[in-house]
Amino acid sequence: MPYEPKKVENKIYQFWEESGFFNPDKLPARHKKPYTIVIPPPNVTGELHIGHALNATIQDILIRQKRMQGFKTLWLPGTDHAGIATQNVVEKKLRKEGKTRFDLGREKFIEEVWKWKEEYGNKILNQFKKLGSSCDWSRTRFTMDQGYSDAIKEAFLHYHKKGWIYKGKRIVNWCKRCATSLSDLELEYKEEKGNLWFIKYPVKDPPAGEAGGGFITVATTRPETMLGDTAVAVNPKDKRYKNLIGKTAVLPLVNREIPIISDILIDSKFGTGAVKVTPAHDITDQAIGEKHKLEAIQVIDEKGRIINSPEKPARSGFATGDAGGYNGLKIDEAREKIIEYLKCQNLLEKTENYTRQVPKCYRCSTTVELIPSMQWFLKMSELAKLAEKPVKAGKIKFHPKNFEKPYFDWLKNIKDWCISRQIWWGHKIPIEGETDVLDTWFSAALWPFATLGWPEKTKDLKNYYPTAVLSTARDIINLWVARMIFSGMEFMKEIPFSHVYVHATVLTRDGQRMSKSLGTGIDPVKLIEEFGADAVRFGIAFQIMGNQDIKFVTDNILMGKKFCNKIWNASKFVELKNGKEKYDGKKPYAKNKADKAILKSLEKTEKSVSKCLENFEFGKSAHILYDFFWHDFCDKYIEESKKQESENTNKILMYVLLGSIKLLHPFMPFITEKIYQQLPLKNKKECIMIEEWL
Numbered sequence: 001m002p003y004e005p006k007k008v009e010n011k012i013y014q015f016w017e018e019s020g021f022f023n024p025d026k027l028p029a030r031h032k033k034p035y036t037i038v039i040p041p042p043n044v045t046g047e048l049h050i051g052h053a054l055n056a057t058i059q060d061i062l063i064r065q066k067r068m069q070g071f072k073t074l075w076l077p078g079t080d081h082a083g084i085a086t087q088n089v090v091e092k093k094l095r096k097e098g099k100t101r102f103d104l105g106r107e108k109f110i111e112e113v114w115k116w117k118e119e120y121g122n123k124i125l126n127q128f129k130k131l132g133s134s135c136d137w138s139r140t141r142f143t144m145d146q147g148y149s150d151a152i153k154e155a156f157l158h159y160h161k162k163g164w165i166y167k168g169k170r171i172v173n174w175c176k177r178c179a180t181s182l183s184d185l186e187l188e189y190k191e192e193k194g195n196l197w198f199i200k201y202p203v204k205d206p207p208a209g210e211a212g213g214g215f216i217t218v219a220t221t222r223p224e225t226m227l228g229d230t231a232v233a234v235n236p237k238d239k240r241y242k243n244l245i246g247k248t249a250v251l252p253l254v255n256r257e258i259p260i261i262s263d264i265l266i267d268s269k270f271g272t273g274a275v276k277v278t279p280a281h282d283i284t285d286q287a288i289g290e291k292h293k294l295e296a297i298q299v300i301d302e303k304g305r306i307i308n309s310p311e312k313p314a315r316s317g318f319a320t321g322d323a324g325g326y327n328g329l330k331i332d333e334a335r336e337k338i339i340e341y342l343k344c345q346n347l348l349e350k351t352e353n354y355t356r357q358v359p360k361c362y363r364c365s366t367t368v369e370l371i372p373s374m375q376w377f378l379k380m381s382e383l384a385k386l387a388e389k390p391v392k393a394g395k396i397k398f399h400p401k402n403f404e405k406p407y408f409d410w411l412k413n414i415k416d417w418c419i420s421r422q423i424w425w426g427h428k429i430p431i432e433g434e435t436d437v438l439d440t441w442f443s444a445a446l447w448p449f450a451t452l453g454w455p456e457k458t459k460d461l462k463n464y465y466p467t468a469v470l471s472t473a474r475d476i477i478n479l480w481v482a483r484m485i486f487s488g489m490e491f492m493k494e495i496p497f498s499h500v501y502v503h504a505t506v507l508t509r510d511g512q513r514m515s516k517s518l519g520t521g522i523d524p525v526k527l528i529e530e531f532g533a534d535a536v537r538f539g540i541a542f543q544i545m546g547n548q549d550i551k552f553v554t555d556n557i558l559m560g561k562k563f564c565n566k567i568w569n570a571s572k573f574v575e576l577k578n579g580k581e582k583y584d585g586k587k588p589y590a591k592n593k594a595d596k597a598i599l600k601s602l603e604k605t606e607k608s609v610s611k612c613l614e615n616f617e618f619g620k621s622a623h624i625l626y627d628f629f630w631h632d633f634c635d636k637y638i639e640e641s642k643k644q645e646s647e648n649t650n651k652i653l654m655y656v657l658l659g660s661i662k663l664l665h666p667f668m669p670f671i672t673e674k675i676y677q678q679l680p681l682k683n684k685k686e687c688i689m690i691e692e693w694l
Contacts, residue, residue, distance in 0.1 A: 008674050043079065043085050080443075083439075084423060151446055156438070166377055175364065179422055223339060225300070229251050241274060305328055331369075387486040391404060419439045504543075531558065532670070539558075544622075560668075567661075570638060629664070641653055
C-alpha cells in the first residue's frame with residue numbers, strides 16, 4: 001500500500017504550527033540549552049529553487065535533531081528587501097501600466113513597493129513550509145522592518161562616529177541601466193566572443209637599435225579606454241622590454257605623452273606582454289596607478305558614453321580628459337571609430353579573435369562598466385582584523401576547512417567597502433540631504449543579532465545569541481559571512497556563530513549551472529507536488545557526499561519516494577503484529593541471533609548518525625539510515641520475524657521501528673510524524689519532534 005504524501009503533509013504541518021513547538025519558548029521543560037540558526041534571508045522577490053531547498057533541508061535536519069536532543073532550538077526565518085531586485089520587479093510592473101518610477105516620484109514609488117511586498121513578498125517563506133521547515137514563524141523578520149531599520153541606522157552612525165565611513169570618488173561596478181553601483185555579487189559573468197587588438201604606441205626617443213621600429217605594441221580588448229591611458233606597463237622580468245622601461249610613449253588619438261613602467265602585476269604571457277594602463281576603468285590598473293602615482297582619467301560616464309567635457313574635479317583624484325572627436329559616443333560607437341582611425345594611421349598591427357568573461361548586471365543583464373563614482377565607503381582595515389581573529393583562534397570553524405584559505409586571502413587583500421547605492425528602495429543613508437541608500441549587504445551583515453532585537457537589549461538577544469551554525473553557499477563567504485563576523489565582533493563583542501557549513505552547489509545532471517531563464521532549473525515545489533516533501537528532502541540529503549558540486553538527478557528523489565513507501569509498509573506490518581496493545585518503550589531482550597543482530601545494528605546506526613551530523617556529514621547519515629532500515633530491518637529482521645510468532649519479537653519490531661523513525665525524523669519529518677501518531681505507545685509525546693533522540 002503506497003504512502004500518499006498529499007493527504008498527509010498539509011495537515012501535519014498545520015498540526016506542528018498549532019503545537020507551538022517551533023517556538024523555543026514553548027518547548028517542554030527539558031529543553032534548556034539554546035541552539036540557534038538564522039536562515040540566510042532569501043530575497044522577497046525570490047521563489048524556492050533547488051539551492052534553497054538543499055540549504056533549508058540541511059538547517060532543518062540540524063534543528064530537528066537538536067530539538068529531539070533537548071536543546072531549546074530557534075530557527076529564525078526572514079527575508080531580505082533586496083534593493084535592486086525588488087525595485088526592478090516593481091518597475092517592470094509599472095512599465096506594463098505605461099509608467100516609470102519617475103512618474104510617481106520617490107515617495108509614491110516606495111508605497112508601490114510596499115504594496116507589492118505585502119502581496120508577494122512572503123511567497124518563498126510559504127514554500128519553505130511546503131518543504132517542512134520548522135522555523136519559528138512568530139519571529140519572522142524583514143530587513144525593512146522598523147526595528148531592523150533602527151539597527152541599520154545605529155550601525156551606520158557607530159561607524160561614522162569612529163571615522164570609518166567616508167565619501168569619495170572611487171572605481172565601482174556601475175550598471176548604466178539601473179543607474180547604480182553594484183557589489184561584486186550582483187555581477188554575472190557571461191562569455192562573449194570579441195577581439196584582441198594589437199596597437200602600436202610610438203616611443204619617444206627609442207633606444208638605438210631597439211626592435212619594434214620605434215613603437216611598443218600593446219594588446220587590449222578595450223581600445224575605447226585608450227583615451228584614459230596614463231602609462232604602458234610591462235613585467236620587470238620581461239627581457240624584451242628592459243631597454244624601454246623609463247622611456248616615454250605617445251598615446252595615439254590624443255598625442256599625450258605617457259611613461260613606460262614596469263610592474264609585477266603584468267602578465268608577460270598576455271598578448272605582447274605590454275599593456276595599456278587606464279587607472280580610472282580597471283581595478284588592476286587602479287592598483288598600478290596608485291603605486292606609480294599615475295593620473296586617473298575618466299573617459300566613460302554613468303550613461304555609458306565617452307565623456308564630453310574636460311574638467312578636473314577638486315580632490316577627487318580623477319580627471320576627465322579631452323575625448324576629441326569621440327565626445328558623447330556610446331562605447332561601441334567609440335570603439336568602432338577608434339579602430340578605423342588606428343587602421344588609417346597604420347597603428348593597428350593585427351587583430352585576433354578573443355573570448356572573455358564580461359560582467360553583467362545580475363538583474364537586467366546590461367554590461368557593467370568600471371567607472372569612478374562619488375560613493376560612501378566603509379574603511380575595512382580594522383574590521384578585517386576583527387573578522388580574521390576568531391577564525392584563526394578556532395572559535396569559528398569552517399566546514400570544509402579548506403574554505404578558510406579564500407576567506408583569509410580576501411581579508412588580506414581587502415578594499416574599502418562601497419556601501420551606497422543609487423536606487424530608491426532600501427535604507428536611506430542617515431545623513432541629511434543624502435538620497436542614496438545602503439547596499440543590501442550592509443543590512444545583511446547585522447542579521448544574526450539585529451533579528452534578535454539589537455540595538456535594544458532584548459531577552460531574545462540575551463538567550464539566543466550567539467547562534468550555533470551558519471549554513472551558506474561558497475560564493476558569499478566574503479560578501480556575507482566575513483561581514484557578519486566582523487559585525488558581531490564590533491557590535492556584540494562576540495562571534496555570531498561557531499560553525500560555518502559551506503554547502504554544495506547544485507548543478508544540472510551534465511554539470512552546468514542551473515538557470516530558470518535557460519530552462520535548466522529544477523523547481524523543488526513541483527518535485528514536492530509530484531513526490532512529496534520527504535522524498536525531496538531525503539533525495540537531496542542523499543546526494544550531499546562531501547563534494548562541492550552536486551550533479552542533481554531526480555533519480556534520487558524517486559528513490560526517496562520508494563523509501564517512503566518502504567517505511568510506510570514496514571510500519572503497517574509492525575502495527576499489525578503488535579495490535580492495539582500499548583508499548584511501554586522499554587528495550588526488549590534479545591532471545592536469538594536475529595534479535596541481537598538488529599538491536600546491535602540499531603545502536604550502531606544511532607551512534608554513527610549522531611556522529612555524522614555533528615560533523616555535518618548529511619549524505620553519509622542518509623546512506624547509513626537507508627541501508628539500516630531497508631536491508632537490516634526490512635530485508636533481514638522483518639523477514640525473519642515472519643517465521644516466528646512471539647510477543648518478544650513483536651516488541652523488538654516496535655522498538656526498532658520507533659528508534660528508526662526517530663533517527664529518520666530530521667530527514668523525513670512528515671511520514672515519521674504520521675507513523676508516530678499511529679503507534680500504540682504508553683508514553684507518547686504530543687509529537688515526534690519533541691521525542692527524545694535515542
